Amino acid sequence: MSNDVSLVALRLFVRVAATGSFAAAARQHGLPASSVSRHIAALEKALGQRLLYRHTRAVRLTEVGEQYYQTVREVLDTLDIATEQVQGAATEPRGLLRINAPVAFGRLHVAPRLAAFQARYPDIETELTLTDAFIDPVQEGVDIVLRVGVLRDSSLVARKLADQHFVACASPAYIAEHGRPRTPEELRLHNCLVYKGSRGVQRWYFRDPNSHLFRSHEVRGNLRSNNAESLREAALQGQGIILFPTWLIHDDISGQRLTSVLEEWEASGEPEPQGIHAIFPENRLRSSKVAAFLTHLQQAIGEVPYWDG
Missing domain, CATH: 3.40.190.290 (D-Maltodextrin-Binding Protein; domain 2)
Known part of the structure; x- marks a missing residue:
């Protein structure tokens, strides 16, 4: 999995974890729910860890997934702020x-x-x-x-x-x-x-x-x-x-x-x-x-x- 795809997968994972829904994450990112599911599955395969429990009506984090979510969310927030500051330096x-x-x-x-x-x-x-x-x-x-x-x-x-x-x-x-x-x-x-x-x-x-x-x-x-x-x-x-x-x-x-x-x-x-x-x-x-x-x-x-x- 390339770095670009990994970043997309991380963002989708954070949205699914925050909303408890593949459909909600898909709507926010303008993607079909099936695409979100594939990205998350690829992320779990790359990590060798299960991050989410999938149920008929809800999605919840595993213990490993909860720890990973807290860290990844902070990293993505920091990345977004850093990118905004660099872009805003000249604009x-x-x-x-x-x-x-x-x-x-x-x-x-x-x-x-x-x-x-x-x-x-x-x-x-x-x-x-x-x-x-x-x-x-x-x-x-x-x-x-x-x-x-x-x-x-x-x-x-x-x-x-x-x-x-x-x-x-x-x-x-x-x-x-x-x-x-x-x-x-x-x-x-x-x-x-x-x-x-x-x-x-x-x-x-x-x-x-x-x-x-x-x-x-x-x-x-x-x-x-x-x-x-x-x-x-x-x-x-x-x-x-x-x-x-x-x-x-x-x-x-x-x-x-x-x-x-x-x-x-x-x-x-x-x-x-x-x-x-x-x-x-x-x-x-x-x-x-x-x-x-x-x-x-x-x-x-x-x-x-x-x-x-």
Whole structure:
């Protein structure tokens, strides 16, 4: 097996190991699944070791395969970064940049920034995936993962792009009909439209200016959804009160389609401050295309985010 073929086989092996699927690796590399299987079989023959257990519904690593995968993945990442740096020494950043972001945030604040970014860096090809489920950028082969909310402990590098602020609000029509809550306790008298995601029902937290602690307040209403924009639309129709980040509803508030309530209290969807972060593997710190995109996005958001301005 030639060195070129070996490199292709190694890349395919890493994708199969990360996704647990020959078909997924084939789709990512634009190859038929049978071709991926042949490359992996040739690699195992050359090594004299079985790397994968093949089952009808899944593929998993052998003990030897797990050790080999960890080493090969690091080597390929290092090779890709080294190649990018050599190419970038004489040219602008180039190559494929894979970005993952939450659905609503990506649609509202990432996708609209890509045209200007790619006009500035025409040699960068961008692949944007939107999902509200957290993904591991190492396993999925993603360069940058954008996440909103509380940042969990991780071995990944995180760069804070902005704080995340929440606002409770309703349409002027709802307030005219049902009145304005004067305290968080009075929310129990109102129809609250609540987000329910993979972690369950989102709780509503408030703290007054004289306190450092957020308190949870029980709310209920006639609509729950795992899609924030559906709840926002219901609020615009006068159905009830919502609690969402300013990046989602700032246009509606500035356009007076929604009116904030309980302004004297600081609101939150968690009992602790939240942020918007870019998360990536440590070796991506040396990637010029990653650095270029983060700089572009940070400049677009601003030191004070435009949705909080």
